Amino acid sequence: MKPLEEILKDVSRCVYCGFCESVCPTLPFGPHRGYGPRGRINLIINSIKEGNLSQEAASSIYSCLLCNACSEVCPMKIDIAGDIREMKALINRGAFGPISIKIRER
Amino acid sequence: MDKNAIKELVSSLGEEKVVTDKEIVRLYSKESSGLSGNAIAVLFPESAEEVSRIASIAYRLEIPIYPQGSSSSLSGNAFPSKMGVIVSFERMNKVKNVSLIDSVAIVEPGVRIEELNFMLEEKGYMFPIDPASQSIATIGGAINNGAGGLRGAKYGTMKDWVNGLEVVIPDENGTRLSLGCLTIKCRHGYDLVRLIIGSEGTLALVVGAALRIVPIPERVVTILSFFNRLEDLLNAFVEIKESGVQPYIAEFMDKKTVELAAKGVDISFSPNGNMLLISIDTTAESSGRVMNWLVDTMKRHNAIEIQSALMQQEAEEKGLFKIRRNLFSAQSRLGKKEGRPSRVFIEDIVVPPSKIPAAVSKLREIGEKYGFIVSLGGHIGDGNIHPSVVYDPEDEEEKKKVYRWFEEVMEVSLELGGSISAEHGIGTMKKGGMKMEFSEKSSEKAIDIMREIKAVFDPKCILNPGKVFDC
Amino acid sequence: MSLMNARFVAELLKEVSLKTMLPVPVKMDVIYGWAINEGLPRSGKRYLYTGGLYQLLPYINETVKYIKVLEKSSSGELALRAILDAIKVNPYIISSFIKPKPSEVNASYRILKSISRLVSKKVELAYLYEDDVYSGVLLYDMGLDDAFYEHAKKVYEKMLRRKATNLITVDPHTTYILREVYPKFIEGFDLEVKSYIEVLDELGIDLRGKARPKWGLVTIHDPCYYARYLSIYEQPRRLLSAVGVEIKEVRRSKKMTFCCGGPLEAMSPKYSEDIARSRMAELSSKSKVIVTMCPICRANLERVKEEGVTILDIAELLSEA
Ligand SMILES: Cc1cc2nc3c(=O)[nH]c(=O)nc-3n(C[C@H](O)[C@H](O)[C@H](O)COP(=O)(O)OP(=O)(O)OC[C@H]3O[C@@H](n4cnc5c(N)ncnc54)[C@H](O)[C@@H]3O)c2cc1C
Ligand code: SF4
Numbered sequence: 001m002k003p004l005e006e007i008l009k010d011v012s013r014c015v016y017c018g019f020c021e022s023v024c025p026t027l028p029f030g031p032h033r034g035y036g037p038r039g040r041i042n043l044i045i046n047s048i049k050e051g052n053l054s055q056e057a058a059s060s061i062y063s064c065l066l067c068n069a070c071s072e073v074c075p076m077k078i079d080i081a082g083d084i085r086e087m088k089a090l091i092n093r094g095a096f097g098p099i100s101i102k103i104r105e106r
Numbered sequence: 107m108d109k110n111a112i113k114e115l116v117s118s119l120g121e122e123k124v125v126t127d128k129e130i131v132r133l134y135s136k137e138s139s140g141l142s143g144n145a146i147a148v149l150f151p152e153s154a155e156e157v158s159r160i161a162s163i164a165y166r167l168e169i170p171i172y173p174q175g176s177s178s179s180l181s182g183n184a185f186p187s188k189m190g191v192i193v194s195f196e197r198m199n200k201v202k203n204v205s206l207i208d209s210v211a212i213v214e215p216g217v218r219i220e221e222l223n224f225m226l227e228e229k230g231y232m233f234p235i236d237p238a239s240q241s242i243a244t245i246g247g248a249i250n251n252g253a254g255g256l257r258g259a260k261y262g263t264m265k266d267w268v269n270g271l272e273v274v275i276p277d278e279n280g281t282r283l284s285l286g287c288l289t290i291k292c293r294h295g296y297d298l299v300r301l302i303i304g305s306e307g308t309l310a311l312v313v314g315a316a317l318r319i320v321p322i323p324e325r326v327v328t329i330l331s332f333f334n335r336l337e338d339l340l341n342a343f344v345e346i347k348e349s350g351v352q353p354y355i356a357e358f359m360d361k362k363t364v365e366l367a368a369k370g371v372d373i374s375f376s377p378n379g380n381m382l383l384i385s386i387d388t389t390a391e392s393s394g395r396v397m398n399w400l401v402d403t404m405k406r407h408n409a410i411e412i413q414s415a416l417m418q419q420e421a422e423e424k425g426l427f428k429i430r431r432n433l434f435s436a437q438s439r440l441g442k443k444e445g446r447p448s449r450v451f452i453e454d455i456v457v458p459p460s461k462i463p464a465a466v467s468k469l470r471e472i473g474e475k476y477g478f479i480v481s482l483g484g485h486i487g488d489g490n491i492h493p494s495v496v497y498d499p500e501d502e503e504e505k506k507k508v509y510r511w512f513e514e515v516m517e518v519s520l521e522l523g524g525s526i527s528a529e530h531g532i533g534t535m536k537k538g539g540m541k542m543e544f545s546e547k548s549s550e551k552a553i554d555i556m557r558e559i560k561a562v563f564d565p566k567c568i569l570n571p572g573k574v575f576d577c
Numbered sequence: 578m579s580l581m582n583a584r585f586v587a588e589l590l591k592e593v594s595l596k597t598m599l600p601v602p603v604k605m606d607v608i609y610g611w612a613i614n615e616g617l618p619r620s621g622k623r624y625l626y627t628g629g630l631y632q633l634l635p636y637i638n639e640t641v642k643y644i645k646v647l648e649k650s651s652s653g654e655l656a657l658r659a660i661l662d663a664i665k666v667n668p669y670i671i672s673s674f675i676k677p678k679p680s681e682v683n684a685s686y687r688i689l690k691s692i693s694r695l696v697s698k699k700v701e702l703a704y705l706y707e708d709d710v711y712s713g714v715l716l717y718d719m720g721l722d723d724a725f726y727e728h729a730k731k732v733y734e735k736m737l738r739r740k741a742t743n744l745i746t747v748d749p750h751t752t753y754i755l756r757e758v759y760p761k762f763i764e765g766f767d768l769e770v771k772s773y774i775e776v777l778d779e780l781g782i783d784l785r786g787k788a789r790p791k792w793g794l795v796t797i798h799d800p801c802y803y804a805r806y807l808s809i810y811e812q813p814r815r816l817l818s819a820v821g822v823e824i825k826e827v828r829r830s831k832k833m834t835f836c837c838g839g840p841l842e843a844m845s846p847k848y849s850e851d852i853a854r855s856r857m858a859e860l861s862s863k864s865k866v867i868v869t870m871c872p873i874c875r876a877n878l879e880r881v882k883e884e885g886v887t888i889l890d891i892a893e894l895l896s897e898a
């Protein structure tokens with residue numbers, strides 16, 4: 001639903017503070033930072049800018065619960081869960097080619 | 107070299123603890139300062155023993171190691187500035203033991219400060235170092251950055267709260283050492299614990315810490331006041347200090363910064379002017395008396411708006427900390443150009459608290475000279491100021507200007523008898539500043555001594571190389 | 578480690594939804610079965626819209642279990658692909674494998690009856706029966722926007738045909754999707770959507786007699802979609818207080834509630850369970866009685882329930898008063 005530029009504009013405001021990581025339910029049980037909001041947001045930035053997405057990155061994004069705890073504490077008020085959902089839609093539409101999603105818990 | 111190294115690390119740690127996916131590695135190659143580099147892998151040790159194996163392999167293969175907690179550093183301390191492996195301590199995050207009778211908590215380095223405090227709170231205790239980033243700052247990161255916080259004036263910084271450390275040094279065996287004691291009193295030769303605190307991961311890998319803890323004060327009264335003149339604000343603070351009271355929290359923000367930080371904050375009073383936020387720990391019986399005295403003091407020094415709370419919960423309900431907590435958010439947004447990438451640059455100088463008015467007026471002058479909107483806030487209790495600007499990292503002209511601004515800010519601290527870094531450390535960004543400071547103090551030799559110390563701990567210069575100074 | 582391709586789940590969901598308008602292939606009476614003897618009128622202005630989440634959840638979880646079994650079988654991905662192809666032809670082909678525990682189905686029916694009776698006391702309530710179709714929320718959450726759009730259009734048409742102006746919803750996900758997302762996808766969407774919790778809070782709750790708090794002290798697990806997306810967190814507390822229930826809050830409550838992990842269940846049950854277990858530990862440290870108000874939270878916490886813990890839907894508690 002959101003145009004690509006709008007997603008990119010929103011996520012690009014991230015200042016990498018990591019505050020969002022302190023409230024994310026998936027991060028503590030995931031294999032790495034990709035499974036948390038700071039990671040997901042920056043994977044989105046990099047993949048939209050560069051047009052490619054690894055399976056590991058796509059899976060990290062996919063594992064989000066959309067619970068939105070992260071946005072509550074984000075000092076930049078980024079619509080984190082909303083942007084992640086849009087990214088799932090982009091992946092589904094094949095924007096990054098056929099990627100299989102393999103969610104890994106730690 | 108890379109392939110061999112990865113192979114060896116995987117066979118030593120298991121595939122599951124070695125991440126090489128480029129996009130994921132990239133996430134660990136960046137820190138909050140906005141600086142980023144690249145690395146061949148991120149390693150996730152789960153025990154001191156595994157850290158020791160990593161150190162030994164890296165030593166043998168001469169691969170740089172970049173230790174990392176949450177990478178919330180602001181001076182280039184945590185990012186990989188050369189190719190190497192990142193060692194993330196995020197999985198070593200257990201609180202192993204808490205003893206109230208010994209007033210000590212034994213923790214792994216990946217425990218976040220706030221998490222530790224949630225646990226201690228249930229027992230009526232706390233770990234008092236509370237950087238604004240405490241929700242993510244790890245014990246290992248805070249130790250190595252020598253972090254401080256709002257309660258700095260009363261409780262000092264990390265260096266005052268670590269009794270003992272378990273460390274691993276990069277040699278053939280990845281030797282593990284137990285330094286310091288479980289107790290506060292501890293006099294066995296040179297204090298290597300204090301040497302490692304603030305060493306920014308350049309001397310040893312911290313794999314465990316024995317932290318001092320204290321009871322949460324019975325009551326904390328809070329008063330938030332606004333002043334037209336910064337001098338009045340300072341005089342009010344001086345009077346508190348001269349009355350023999352050491353505030354629990356003493357924060358200030360100048361008028362312009364208050365305007366920025368108050369935007370979008372939901373509070374029932376109208377913040378206007380220079381802000382002073384004071385909390386004092388008391389007993390239940392004395393809280394009323396202390397509060398009356400505080401209100402009276404603020405009034406005598408011409409405060410134009412005063413809000414007070416007799417208890418922590420009341421202060422939260424009234425939103426007395428909201429403006430202060432919004433500082434980083436305001437700092438990150440101010441002066442941001444729509445649609446352009448932006449980076450916040452948060453400075454971290456310290457001057458004797460009595461010099462704060464002089465520092466503020468100089469900092470304002472410099473900001474205007476470069477045409478930056480500068481926010482000025484900090485810990486008046488300990489003299490630590492965080493002037494900050496937002497700039498466009500892709501605009502070369504602006505970057506140069508920021509750099510010159512940054513140098514001049516550091517000069518201000520030295521002119522006023524302070525230091526170029528209070529709590530964020532040197533990293534890559536303040537290497538020049540550190541030289542400037544020691545040469546100002548005619549003590550260049552101090553840096554040579556540091557270099558030699560570094561070589562003893564880390565002869566191959568593989569631990570966080572390129573940070574603090576080059577080796 | 579579970580390495581199922583999550584896109585398979587998405588694909589399956591899409592196919593089944595397109596064919597049956599439900600996320601799992603069951604007969605429509607599964608959805609309105611609870612209302613058979615409730616005597617709710619078929620038409621009116623205010624409709625109860627369950628969106629089927631309470632009723633479907635036992636079936637959804639069984640489907641996930643079934644897929645897991647297939648995945649672990651010797652033919653693994655091949656078997657999954659074969660099923661997907663078969664479903665494209667006839668989605669009901671897997672129905673006979675999906676047999677949830679009757680107790681779970683009964684529990685969701687019981688909750689819905691409680692809700693409908695509570696609300697009926699205050700407003701004239703009609704029911705959609707066979708038009709009480711599923712909202713498409715899982716399609717939206719998985720980012721299957723095209724399928725969601727197609728689905729939502731059909732749902733809206735049904736509502737228009739029933740001349741509905743107000744919908745009273747029963748779970749946070751359906752409330753959110755109807756109130757916040759439908760208007761963005763469907764031009765001219767014009768229905769007032771309220772959760773029954775909001776309705777009861779506004780109109781007050783009728784107490785049968787003097788409130789006798791049978792459960793004493795409870796703790797609340799706020800669902801993310803009520804608390805954060807819709808700012809509904811004081812309302813349930815006011816209702817519980819009104820019926821004399823005392824609440825002991827966990828640290829992560831209201832706007833800062835902690836997700837139960839439910840939405841990951843279909844993609845990685847173990848992951849979802851780890852999250853649920855950590856939440857269970859936090860909740861049970863405050864009270865052995867946990868109040869939920871979302872079928873997903875309920876099911877996910879139920880799976881990791883500790884000894885001596887009771888999980889109650891808020892509707893069950895309110896209807897006892
Ligand atoms: C918004 C914001 C506000 C902040 N406010 C404050 C503040 O009020 N006060 C303050 O002092 N700082 C502050 N900081 C800076 C920073 O958050 C702190 O220094 C924090 O303690 C760093 O913790 P970390 O876990 O992120 O460490 P990292 O950034 O990951 O690492 C810090 C340093 O320690 C090293 N290191 C990490 N773990 C280990 C280990 N186990 N062994 C050896 N070396 C290790 C790293 O190599 C690096 O040099 C702030 C930062 C941000 C973004
Ligand atoms: S919305 Fe996703 S990224 Fe944000 S806290 Fe929840 S699980 Fe984590």
Ligand code: SF4
Pocket residue numbers: 013014015016017018019020021037038041073074075076077078080
């Ligand atoms: S809290 Fe917001 S700005 Fe900070 S890292 Fe997370 S997404 Fe980025």
